[in-house]
Amino acid sequence: MKRVLAIFALSFLAAGCVGGIVGAEGVSVMATEKTIGDHVISLSSGKNCSTLRKDLGMTYCEEDEITPRANVFCYRTLGEVTCYDKPIFDGKQERVEQGGEKPR
Numbered sequence: 043m044k045r046v047l048a049i050f051a052l053s054f055l056a057a058g059c060v061g062g063i064v065g066a067e068g069v070s071v072m073a074t075e076k077t078i079g080d081h082v083i084s085l086s087s088g089k090n091c092s093t094l095r096k097d098l099g100m101t102y103c104e105e106d107e108i109t110p111r112a113n114v115f116c117y118r119t120l121g122e123v124t125c126y127d128k129p130i131f132d133g134k135q136e137r138v139e140q141g142g143e144k145p146r
Contacts, residue, residue: 070078076092084091089103096102116125 091103
């Protein structure tokens, strides 16, 4: 696949100036998985952005990914599950695993 893209890029380089731009774009995508425009946006925003990430269903910029909180402490309360960022009970309360179902 890379060989076909390289041959395709080199054929455009031989065609002239426009081919040089398209060829540079192809080489950029093959080498860094970013287009030239992605490099410009990444430099101006300070983030790692890529059109290929967007095509794969991810966010355009890597730093915009939503990461789940590491420490979530959930407890069964009257009729629901309540979650906190630090443990609040030291007693005999039952802790619910993250993503657990609410009691019925």
